[in-house]
Amino acid sequence: MAKVKKHDVFIDMTAMSDVTVLLLTFFMLTSTFLPKEPVTGINAPASVKDIKVPDYNVMNILIDLKGKVYLNIDRPEVKLEALDRMSKQYGVTFSDQQKKVFVEQPYIGVPISRLPALLDLPMSDQDAHMRQYGIPSDSISNQLTDWIQIARDIDSDMKITLKADQTTPYPIVEKVMKDLVKIKANRYSLVTVLKGAPDGF
Incomplete structure (x- = not known):
């Protein structure tokens, strides 16, 4: 019986690795990264509504479990x-240095009088400092409404989103909503987590 000689098979994977790197680069360049939030553990309520929140030219209002309010304006120039x-x-x-740090810090989360001191802190300590205060939004x-009005005066096309934890007491969220109505910012989006539609839909 004749022996069958086995040959090693060589597959050139260069083209495959090139395609992988190109796809990875494409997804990295086209992805929109969410700003780091000063408070963690915010679980938005569930909703069946499937409307995408805008990725650009947005003011994000974040309310934590204790009712402290934070604001993100996504456009550095605004x-x-x-x-x-x-x-x-x-x-x-x-100072110019404080302004530079202000643009790099995603969220505004202290009274304006305390903002210079916050901006002098290392970036790693700023979130912990913000969690003690939040933006004043009382009578x-x-x-909060001053920041929003000024940003909307600069660019009237800016959209507003509102995010709170699903266990945040409703009167706290309602107060922020009423503040938005007072300054005629009646169009805003509530950030929710998508869930399946109930039976019958």
Whole structure:
């Protein structure tokens, strides 16, 4: 019986690895990264509505379990202009370095008077400092609506989203919603987690 000689099979994987790297690069460049939130563990309520929240030109309002409010303005130029106007309105000055850090910090989360001290802290300590305060949104000083109004004056096309934990007491969320109505910011999106539609839909 004749022996069958086995030959080693060589498969060139260069083309496959090139395609993999190209796909990975494509997804990295086209992905939109969510800003880091100052508070963790916010579980948005579930909803069956499937409407995508805008990825750009958005103000995100975040409410934690204790009712503290934080604001993210996603466009750096609008955020910096809003800071200049707020500093004039409240008589608080900022150095160039503080302004640079302000643009890098995703969320605004302290009263304007405490903002310079926050911006002097290392970035790693800023979230813990913000969790102690939040933006004032009471009847004495409603700086949240001031930030939103100023940002909308700069760009009237900015969208607003509102995110709170599913266990956050409703009166806390309702107060922020009423504040938005007072400044005629009646169109905003509630951030929810998509769940399956109930039976019968």
